Amino acid sequence: MHAVVLHDFGPAENLRYESVADPVPGPGQVRIAVRAAGVHLVETMMRSGLESDMMPPLPELPSIFGGEVAGTVDLVGPGVDPAWTGLAVVTSAGAPGGYAELAVADLASVHRIPDGVTYEHAVAMVVTGTTALQLLEMAELTSDDVVLITSAAGGVGRLAVQYARRVGAQVIGAAGGPAKAAAVRELGADLAVDYNESSWSHDVAEKLGGRAVTVVLDGVGGAKAQGAFELIADGGRYLTIGSASQEDFVPDPEMLRKRDISAVDALALLLERPEEGPEFEARALAAVGDGTLMPSVQAFPLSEAAAAHAAIEARATTGKVVLVP
Numbered sequence: 001m002h003a004v005v006l007h008d009f010g011p012a013e014n015l016r017y018e019s020v021a022d023p024v025p026g027p028g029q030v031r032i033a034v035r036a037a038g039v040h041l042v043e044t045m046m047r048s049g050l051e052s053d054m055m056p057p058l059p060e061l062p063s064i065f066g067g068e069v070a071g072t073v074d075l076v077g078p079g080v081d082p083a084w085t086g087l088a089v090v091t092s093a094g095a096p097g098g099y100a101e102l103a104v105a106d107l108a109s110v111h112r113i114p115d116g117v118t119y120e121h122a123v124a125m126v127v128t129g130t131t132a133l134q135l136l137e138m139a140e141l142t143s144d145d146v147v148l149i150t151s152a153a154g155g156v157g158r159l160a161v162q163y164a165r166r167v168g169a170q171v172i173g174a175a176g177g178p179a180k181a182a183a184v185r186e187l188g189a190d191l192a193v194d195y196n197e198s199s200w201s202h203d204v205a206e207k208l209g210g211r212a213v214t215v216v217l218d219g220v221g222g223a224k225a226q227g228a229f230e231l232i233a234d235g236g237r238y239l240t241i242g243s244a245s246q247e248d249f250v251p252d253p254e255m256l257r258k259r260d261i262s263a264v265d266a267l268a269l270l271l272e273r274p275e276e277g278p279e280f281e282a283r284a285l286a287a288v289g290d291g292t293l294m295p296s297v298q299a300f301p302l303s304e305a306a307a308a309h310a311a312i313e314a315r316a317t318t319g320k321v322v323l324v325p
Contacts, residue, residue: 038068
């Protein structure tokens with residue numbers, strides 16, 4: 001089969017498209033003919049050799065990245081019902097990795113793809129959609145909230161805009177560049193702004209016309225996060241749901257106390273609750289199946305995985321990035 005292999009940590013061009021041996025499913029496993037594989041920001045960081053307590057350990061090299069896999073079962077391992085053969089499935093735990101034409105997974109980690117859901121949408125929801133649902137439940141949004149979502153054109157951000165709209169909140173989406181802001185507006189945000197403009201936070205305050213932001217869902221970090229934080233009303237909530245800029249922002253504890261603002265690193269908290277994964281994966285797939293949430297995907301050919309990584313690092317993508325063999 002063909003796969004994208006990393007032999008040395010470093011820049012995106014270190015990802016090489018080459019021929020490798022077909023994987024063979026073991027007991028309790030299925031082999032999946034990959035139709036779509038998810039690409040995650042954390043994989044670009046790991047590919048570069050970055051180590052952090054907030055990420056999985058670096059893999060041994062050579063390595064094939066990508067646990068998010070959707071496709072059809074083409075071979076079952078010992079102990080698995082042959083009736084699984086030919087079924088459309090998705091998993092968050094593909095191995096040796098989804099950047100390949102074939103991957104194996106434990107049957108226990110596999111979900112049937114709901115009827116009418118594409119492989120690309122299924123793979124977008126199995127991790128990104130799951131993460132979004134978990135983070136949004138922590139936010140406890142209501143129809144009384146005015147929600148500011150940064151990195152709103154990203155995979156999690158776009159789902160957050162849709163979710164907040166469905167609960168009846170007033171939604172402000174902030175993203176980088178006019179095209180991304182327009183995409184957020186099309187999702188139904190009440191206000192969409194380009195946070196690359198220096199006046200963006202002032203513009204938000206002005207256009208709210210006296211209302212104040214009650215909740216910030218920050219997916220970008222750094223200076224943009226600080227601008228968002230400064231818009232929160234006393235008694236509001238600030239949740240970190242991502243770090244697209246790979247820059248930290250930590251609210252001042254004294255300011256939080258004085259203004260009675262609660263601040264939660266929701267993404268870090270999520271990593272402490274892996275046992276919730278399977279339940280939320282099923283819920284995320286059901287949500288795309290019934291149209292409650294709809295992910296946006298940007299597809300690259302499998303052979304252009306290096307270009308996909310480079311685009312993510314340049315923050316030049318919209319929605320969930322997937323590889324298609």
